[in-house]
Amino acid sequence: MDTLSFKTISANNETVVKEWLIIDATDQTVGRLASGIAKLLRGKHKPYYTPHVDCGDNVIVINAEKIVFTGSKFTDKQYVRHSGYPGGQRFRTPQEMIAKKPEFIIENAVRGMLPKNRLGKKLFGNLHVFAGPDHMHEAQKPKEFKLS
Numbered sequence: 001m002d003t004l005s006f007k008t009i010s011a012n013n014e015t016v017v018k019e020w021l022i023i024d025a026t027d028q029t030v031g032r033l034a035s036g037i038a039k040l041l042r043g044k045h046k047p048y049y050t051p052h053v054d055c056g057d058n059v060i061v062i063n064a065e066k067i068v069f070t071g072s073k074f075t076d077k078q079y080v081r082h083s084g085y086p087g088g089q090r091f092r093t094p095q096e097m098i099a100k101k102p103e104f105i106i107e108n109a110v111r112g113m114l115p116k117n118r119l120g121k122k123l124f125g126n127l128h129v130f131a132g133p134d135h136m137h138e139a140q141k142p143k144e145f146k147l148s
Contacts, residue, residue: 011050019057019074020142024113025106026066033067036147041114042124060142061129065102069094103129
């Protein structure tokens with residue numbers, strides 16, 4: 001048996017092939033959509049996935065205001081932020097967030113599913129979320145991608 005034929009290939013920044021993918025968020029559940037996007041950003045769908053390298057694709061999400069929550073989460077769930085001052089805790093429901101900034105819900109869900117380090121910040125930079133059907137990345141010729 002030839003042992004030279006069994007080599008582990010480790011991807012690096014020069015060998016990674018990055019693509020542009022476009023995902024329509026219309027009538028998609030938030031958590032399932034976010035986990036699929038996080039998998040694409042990490043590059044786990046590629047055969048040469050390497051955990052410490054940015055080998056994922058650039059992902060464009062359109063129609064972010066048309067996402068769906070299951071159950072009563074649309075009115076009961078709360079996003080919490082704090083100003084840093086005493087009594088500075090603020091709460092918002094997804095219903096209020098969609099009215100104010102619909103991109104936040106998808107960005108927040110995906111950010112929670114990425115690594116909490118420098119690589120995670122770099123991977124998050126490959127996510128582009130837009131509230132409506134229009135986006136500014138037509139020059140990259142993104143491919144339509146369906147999450148199953």
